[in-house]
Amino acid sequence: MLTVVALIFIVALLSPWIYKLFKEKSGWVLALLPFGSFLYLASWLPHIAAGNVVQQSTTWVSMALFEVNLAFYLDGLSLMFGMIITGIGTFIVLYGSGYLAGDAYLPRFYCAILLFMGSMLGVVLADNLISIFVFWELTSFTSFILIGFTHEQENSRKAALQALLVTGIGGLALVAGLVLMGFASGHWEVSALLNEGDIVRNHPYYLAILILVLAGAFTKSAQFPFSFWLPGAMAAPTPVSAYLHSATMVKAGVYLLARLNPVLGSTEIWLILVGGFGLLTLLVSAWLSLSFTDMKQILAYSTVMALGTMIMLIGLGTEMAMKALAVYILSHAMYKGALFMVAGAVDHEAGTRDVLKLGGLRTLMPISFAAAALAAISMAGIPPLYGFIAKELVYEAALEAPLWPVLVITLAVIANIAIVAASAIVVIRPFLGAKVETPKKAHEAPLSMWIGPLSLAVLSVLFGVLPFLIDTSLMVPVASSVYGVPMDFYLSLWHGINLPLILSLVTLAGGILVYRIWDGLRESAPMKVYQTGFAMGPIRGYNGLVNGLLGLAGWQTRTIQNGLMSNYLVTILITLLVAVGYTFLTRSGIVWNPGFENMLIQEWALSIAIITALGIMLAFGHSRLTMVIGAGVVGFALALIYLMHGAADLAMTQVLVETLTVILVVLVLIHVPKLKELRSTTSKIRDGVIAVAAGALMTLLILAVTAAPFDAFISEFYAEASYPLAHGRNIVNVILVDFRALDTMGEVVVVAIAGLAVYALIKMKRFGSPPDTNTGGRTSSGAASKQGGS
Amino acid sequence: MMKSLILHTATRLMIGVLVLFSLFLFFRGHDEPGGGFIGGLVGAGAFTLYAIAFGTEATRKVLRIHPITLISVGLLSLVVSGLIPMFVAEPFLTGKWLFIEWGAIDTKLSTPLLFDIGVYLCVVGFIVTVIFSLEEEG
Numbered sequence: 028m029l030t031v032v033a034l035i036f037i038v039a040l041l042s043p044w045i046y047k048l049f050k051e052k053s054g055w056v057l058a059l060l061p062f063g064s065f066l067y068l069a070s071w072l073p074h075i076a077a078g079n080v081v082q083q084s085t086t087w088v089s090m091a092l093f094e095v096n097l098a099f100y101l102d103g104l105s106l107m108f109g110m111i112i113t114g115i116g117t118f119i120v121l122y123g124s125g126y127l128a129g130d131a132y133l134p135r136f137y138c139a140i141l142l143f144m145g146s147m148l149g150v151v152l153a154d155n156l157i158s159i160f161v162f163w164e165l166t167s168f169t170s171f172i173l174i175g176f177t178h179e180q181e182n183s184r185k186a187a188l189q190a191l192l193v194t195g196i197g198g199l200a201l202v203a204g205l206v207l208m209g210f211a212s213g214h215w216e217v218s219a220l221l222n223e224g225d226i227v228r229n230h231p232y233y234l235a236i237l238i239l240v241l242a243g244a245f246t247k248s249a250q251f252p253f254s255f256w257l258p259g260a261m262a263a264p265t266p267v268s269a270y271l272h273s274a275t276m277v278k279a280g281v282y283l284l285a286r287l288n289p290v291l292g293s294t295e296i297w298l299i300l301v302g303g304f305g306l307l308t309l310l311v312s313a314w315l316s317l318s319f320t321d322m323k324q325i326l327a328y329s330t331v332m333a334l335g336t337m338i339m340l341i342g343l344g345t346e347m348a349m350k351a352l353a354v355y356i357l358s359h360a361m362y363k364g365a366l367f368m369v370a371g372a373v374d375h376e377a378g379t380r381d382v383l384k385l386g387g388l389r390t391l392m393p394i395s396f397a398a399a400a401l402a403a404i405s406m407a408g409i410p411p412l413y414g415f416i417a418k419e420l421v422y423e424a425a426l427e428a429p430l431w432p433v434l435v436i437t438l439a440v441i442a443n444i445a446i447v448a449a450s451a452i453v454v455i456r457p458f459l460g461a462k463v464e465t466p467k468k469a470h471e472a473p474l475s476m477w478i479g480p481l482s483l484a485v486l487s488v489l490f491g492v493l494p495f496l497i498d499t500s501l502m503v504p505v506a507s508s509v510y511g512v513p514m515d516f517y518l519s520l521w522h523g524i525n526l527p528l529i530l531s532l533v534t535l536a537g538g539i540l541v542y543r544i545w546d547g548l549r550e551s552a553p554m555k556v557y558q559t560g561f562a563m564g565p566i567r568g569y570n571g572l573v574n575g576l577l578g579l580a581g582w583q584t585r586t587i588q589n590g591l592m593s594n595y596l597v598t599i600l601i602t603l604l605v606a607v608g609y610t611f612l613t614r615s616g617i618v619w620n621p622g623f624e625n626m627l628i629q630e631w632a633l634s635i636a637i638i639t640a641l642g643i644m645l646a647f648g649h650s651r652l653t654m655v656i657g658a659g660v661v662g663f664a665l666a667l668i669y670l671m672h673g674a675a676d677l678a679m680t681q682v683l684v685e686t687l688t689v690i691l692v693v694l695v696l697i698h699v700p701k702l703k704e705l706r707s708t709t710s711k712i713r714d715g716v717i718a719v720a721a722g723a724l725m726t727l728l729i730l731a732v733t734a735a736p737f738d739a740f741i742s743e744f745y746a747e748a749s750y751p752l753a754h755g756r757n758i759v760n761v762i763l764v765d766f767r768a769l770d771t772m773g774e775v776v777v778v779a780i781a782g783l784a785v786y787a788l789i790k791m792k793r794f795g796s797p798p799d800t801n802t803g804g805r806t807s808s809g810a811a812s813k814q815g816g817s
Numbered sequence: 818m819m820k821s822l823i824l825h826t827a828t829r830l831m832i833g834v835l836v837l838f839s840l841f842l843f844f845r846g847h848d849e850p851g852g853g854f855i856g857g858l859v860g861a862g863a864f865t866l867y868a869i870a871f872g873t874e875a876t877r878k879v880l881r882i883h884p885i886t887l888i889s890v891g892l893l894s895l896v897v898s899g900l901i902p903m904f905v906a907e908p909f910l911t912g913k914w915l916f917i918e919w920g921a922i923d924t925k926l927s928t929p930l931l932f933d934i935g936v937y938l939c940v941v942g943f944i945v946t947v948i949f950s951l952e953e954e955g
Contacts (some may be wrong), residue, residue, distance in 0.1 A: 085906055091932060675850040679842075683858035687944060690865055694951040753912055755847035763852065764929040764936070769909045771932075772895050775939045779888045782943035786885065789950040 028083055028099035031064050039141030039738070045769070046134040051493065052085030054124020054475060056135055058117050062145060065113035068106060075106050076500045078513060082154065082218060083614030093157075094216050100154035100218045101506025107353070115274045116144045118479025122368055122442055123266040125475035126375055136176065140270065143169035147275050151282055154216050156205040159283075163201065163247075166276050167194045173271060174263040174642045186262040189569065193246050193256045201243025207236045217286060221511065224290045237291055240283070241300060248280025248334045251308040255565040258327040265371025268323060273330045273363040273603055278356065281337045285352065286385045287510030291346050298430060302342025306438055311561050313442035316449045317541070318549060322370040322380040326363065329406070332361045332442060339435075340424055347427050350516055351420035353505035357497075358405060358417040361487045365402035365480035366453060369395050371477050373457055377461075382452055386691050387462030391469045394477045395633040396458045401484035405491070407450035408531060409539065411520055413491040415531070418443065422527040429512070440530055440537075447538020448545060455542075494518035593706070593714065600721045608724050617727055618734045629671065651702050656784035657693050668721050676759040819869060828870040830899035832879075835863035843937055853933035857940025864941070865948050873952045876945075884945040891938030 038045070038060050046053045047600030069079060084098035096685075101109075123140060127133045137146070146169055149162030168191075175187030209215045211230040220227070227233060244250075249257040250596050260272050271277070284301060309332045316328030328425060333355070340352040372395050374380040377388065389396040405414030421439065428435040489498055498518040507514045522528065541548065548554055588595075637660070662685035669678040706714070745758050745766065757760040763771050838858035846852025868876040877883075902911035915926040 089909060359827065507951060675853065676852070679850060679855050680858070683855065683862065687858065687862060687865065687953070690869070691947060691951065695946065698954065753929065754914060754927070755929075757846060757848050757852065759850075760846045760852035760933070761929075763854065764847075764932045765912045768899070768912075768929070768932055771936065772899070772910070775895060775936055778943045779892055779939050782888055782946040783885065785947050786950050789954050 028081075028101065028152050029085055029097055030068055032145055032152065033146065035064065035145035037500055039138050039145060042141060043134040046137060051124070051128065054121050054409070056485035057141070058120040058124075061113045061116035061120060064148070065110060065117060068101075068109045068113060071101060071106060072500055075101065075504050078504070080218070080508075084154070086156070093209060095157040096155045096216070096421040097156035097158055097220075098216055100216075101152065102508040103353075103501065103506070104282070104285055104508040105151045107501055107505045108278070109148060109356065111278075111357070112144060112151065112275050115270060115360060115364045115479075115483070116140075118364070118368070118482065119266050119270040121475045122269070122371070122479050123264075124486075125473045126266050126371055126779060127264060128473075132176065136173075136264070136266075139169055139172045139176070140267070143173060143271065147279070150279050156209050156215050156216050156217065156220075156743045159217070160198070160202045160205055163243075163279060163283075164195075164198050166279060167191060167198055170194070170271050170276055173267040173721065174260045176264050176267065177262075179680045180262070180796060183262045186256075186259040190256045190260050192573070193253055193569070196418055197243045197246025197253070197574045200239045200246075200657065204236050204239030204243065207232050207239065211236065217290075220287075220290050224292075224511070226288050228294055233291075233294075234296070235298065235726065237300070240287065240291065241304075241706070244283050245304060245338075246280070246284075248277050248338065249308075249331050250280075250304045250335065250338060251311050251331075251561075252565040252568070254308060254312060254331045255562065257331055258324055258562070259566075261321075261323045262325050265367060265374065268327070269367030269371065271369050272327065274360045277330065277334055277726075278337070278360075279576070281334060281356070282709040283343045284338065285509045285540075288341055288509050292341070298342055298344060300342070302339050302430070303334045304434075305337070305339025305342050306435060308332070308336075309339060309442045310438045313445035313449075315558065315562050317445055317452075317545060318562070320381050320549070320555050322373065322381050322453050323367070324492075325382075325449050325453055326366055326370060326595065329446055330363055332446060333363065336421060336435055336439075336442075340421065343424055343428050343435075345424060345427055345429065346506075346514060347420070347511060348424040349506040349510040350502070351417070352423040352509060354413075354420050354518065354727070355417040356505075357502075358413045358487065360401065361483045361490075362405040362412075362414055365398050365483040365487075366406065368476065368480040368483075369402070370453065372472040372480070373469075373744075374478070376467065376472055377457075377469040382456035385457035385463055386460045386466060387458070387470055390456040392458070392471045392662075394481060395472055396454075398477065398480035398484040399454050401449040401488055402480065403454040405484075405487040405541060407447045409535065411488070411491045413487045413489075413494075415491060416494060416518055416520060418534075419522065419527045419531060422530050426526060427726050436530070440534055443534045444537035444541055447534055448541040451538065451542040452545060454545050491520060494520065534800040597717060600717050604717070604720055604724060607728065611724070611728055611731070620730060620734055630668075633664050633667055637661050642662070649702060649704070651696050652693075655682070655689060655696070659689050662688075676757070691805070821870075824870045832863050832867050832946045835859060835866070837864065837897050841937075843933070846933065847929070853936030854940055857937040858944070860941045861938070861944035864945050868945075868948055868952060869907055873949050877949070880945065884942045884949060887941075887942030888946065891935045891940075891942060894931050894935030894938065898935065901931075927953040 042053075042057060045057060049056045074081065080691070082098070084096045086094065087097045088095040116187035120137070123136055124133070127136055130136070143166060146162050146165035148595050150159060150166060153159045153162055171187050171191040174190050175183050177183045178187075184570045208227060209739055212220055212226050214223055227236065232324075246253045257277060261268055263272070269602060312328045312331035312335060316325045316332065319325050319328070337352060337356060337359075340348040340355065370380055372392070373385065373388065374426045376392060377385060379385060401412070405412035408418030422436065425436040425439045426432055452692065495517065499518070502518060503514060503516060506516070563606050603660075612779070638655045640657045640660035647653050662681060666678045666681035666685065669675075669681060748766075749761045750756055753761045753765040756767070839856045839858075839862075842859055843852035843853060843856030844851075846856065864876055864880060867879060867949075899910040902913050903909060905913070907913075910932075911928075913928045917924050917926065
């Protein structure tokens with residue numbers, strides 16, 4: 028499984044070159060990758076159906092505290108998710124090749140969508156808590172790139188940032204929850220945790236773990252009130268919406284809760300929190316979908332409703348709920364993926380997605396119409412489609428709810444009425460009725476764009492009519508892995524006349540009624556209030572929070588970073604004096620053993636040179652150039668001291684850095700105004716006292732440190748191990764590039780970012796971006812004195 | 818840019834020597850004082866000297882590669898040198914070595930060498946970026 032995930036990442040990074048090779052055929056070539064992965068996963072079906080699981084593990088990071096393994100775990104749940112991700116992924120790559128044909132950024136789309144696919148597959152296949160989190164964050168990150176795909180448009184960028192912030196903050200909560208869970212149970216592999224549920228549930232951290240994990244899952248899976256980012260994310264191109272924001276990424280939260288149900292579930296607080304949020308979400312969002320006329324917005328809110336249903340089922344936690352969950356996830360992935368792709372095809376061919384501006388497309392786009400009609404019938408839960416079986420099971424699970432079943436089933440029926448109406452709207456309005464003049468002359472979408480929705484729609488029919496095709500082979504293993512105990516059941520279309528069937532008829536009748544009055548309902552005052560409250564309210568809250576945070580950051584920056592270098596130095600030195608001075612005096616105390624008698628003549632000479640240079644700087648310090656030269660002398664003298672003590676590398680570095688610094692500072696000095704003395708005598712005295720105190724403290728500190736016995740363990744280790752382990756005799760270099768390479772890497776990245784920042788700041792200044800020129804002057808003078816002081 | 822005959826002549830002579838010296842320092846670095854950081858500083862110094870003598874436009878031509886490209890290639894080398902051991906199931910950044918003895922050639926190639934190349938390129942790229950930006954600002 029590691030090979031499959033790694034292969035997807037590698038091909039993703041190579042995709043721009045694959046595009047150059049195959050041009051417009053590259054969609055079909057690249058689709059082979061998810062298709063192959065799909066076949067690989069499908070080949071495990073018989074093994075998983077027989078009740079087995081597959082585990083593979085490679086060590087990634089090994090630490091004393093815990094291990095991070097690239098461990099993979101395949102059971103019913105992860106297999107179904109993996110097959111959805113790769114199966115729909117195949118169609119999405121094809122669909123994208125048609126939808127974005129001719130777009131200059133098409134290679135970038137392939138790269139990002141495949142990176143996302145690899146990350147998402149990682150989330151559902153990973154066994155280790157830390158690697159789950161890493162893949163989870165990768166999905167947030169790739170989703171950010173994909174939502175902001177049309178980055179020239181401001182609303183795309185805003186939507187991308189909004190999705191990243193919401194899911195990113197959730198991700199932070201999640202990692203805390205996962206780490207707590209790991210420490211509480213002592214297990215870092217989910218497969219091991221599954222049998223240790225009682226330890227976690229009875230642990231004092233349980234509530235904290237639960238809330239943190241739920242925060243991660245609810246933000247990712249767009250539960251109310253965090254649901255607003257998902258409709259916003261519809262700014263993405265439709266292939267992205269169809270894939271990330273309906274079939275896969277938003278289900279990551281559902282997957283995680285389903286995966287952890289045997290560990291965290293079946294407590295009262297789980298039932299109330301998970302079931303409650305799910306129920307609230309499904310009710311609120313189902314009716315919100317009716318307040319929009321954009322096909323993608325309608326589908327987005329119906330997706331939020333479906334996610335709410337899944338979360339609610341996990342919360343209920345009964346055997347029936349798990350059965351319903353398995354069937355519902357699959358049925359939703361198929362019909363919603365198909366409907367999104369058709370919505371995109373309509374937008375692509377007719378030029379609009381607004382159902383009020385569309386009509387009569389059935390003769391112009393017959394294949395898309397067929398796919399949309401079948402998918403919508405499945406979404407509305409009408410027999411003999413697979414969606415019907417799913418909805419019946421949801422109703423049965425709601426009727427058996429462990430708490431307030433009457434309330435649960437009532438709200439479920441009310442929400443599903445809205446979904447029936449929404450299904451009708453997205454098919455009847457654009458495709459049936461009289462032909463309407465559309466912005467573009469509509470015609471059927473290309474093969475690459477209809478093959479996906481049509482295949483998914485046909486599967487919805489197939490699985491509905493012949494449910495035995497997937498019940499024992501896939502649905503039973505899925506439900507068993509969520510439930511934590513092996514289950515056994517068969518699916519069928521006809522259950523006889525029972526309460527769920529009657530409720531289905533009620534839902535259908537209600538849905539048709541709502542569809543009939545939809546035009547009036549949408550424009551009615553209560554609906555407007557409802558939309559303002561539930562759709563706009565959370566967005567307003569989000570904007571308020573973000574703006575508040577920006578305001579706070581601005582205020583803090585203006586207060587602390589006032590641009591006066593001397594203020595910065597005073598702050599830094601006083602902090603040093605208080606913090607270091609206190610610790611020094613209480614922990615160590617003064618040691619006076621300067622050892623003047625052991626000093627050699629050349630050391631005396633150097634010390635006198637350094638002190639003289641500093642004296643000149645102080646005495647004639649009204650020219651910046653003098654200061655730079657003074658600082659330079661100190662620097663070169665230090666290099667000599669290093670050399671005397673045998674640190675050749677350090678001395679060379681010091682000489683080179685000193686030389687280049689002087690050049691850099693002189694270049695900066697050209698642009699800096701003449702040095703002026705602005706301080707009053709009082710503040711001069713204050714600065715002098717602080718400077719002398721700081722200098723005295725450092726002197727005493729060095730004396731105390733050198734007086735302590737020297738532990739040669741580390742340096743001896745490096746001296747001995749350098750050649751046998753790292754094949755190098757220069758210990759300094761071996762430490763830099765081998766023993767402590769990760770540290771060096773961090774430092775080099777800092778250097779690289781600093782370089783980019785200097786470049787960006789100076790270029791930006793040239794194009795006249797900073798509004799306050801006064802601040803600009805201050806900053807560069809600050810930079811100059813900082814450089815001079817080094 | 819300075820119009821000095823001595824500086825121009827000296828720079829023309831020096832730049833080749835400095836670049837060679839920086840490579841010399843770089844390659845001996847694993848066993849003797851030197852290495853990617855120090856070599857990079859000398860290399861950057863060479864181009865800085867050239868920029869002072871002949872201006873940034875001429876230096877860009879001599880350098881051929883945009884300094885930011887140097888930084889990005891350097892970062893890429895760091896990452897790749899870390900990823901290579903992962904293909905043989907060892908942790909990120911584990912040093913992997915290849916000893917070549919072929920006739921008169923007796924040398925060693927390694928991921929720490931690639932890592933050091935990354936450090937070298939980033940240091941050169943950083944300093945040259947800053948020098949170019951500051952020089953061209955006025």
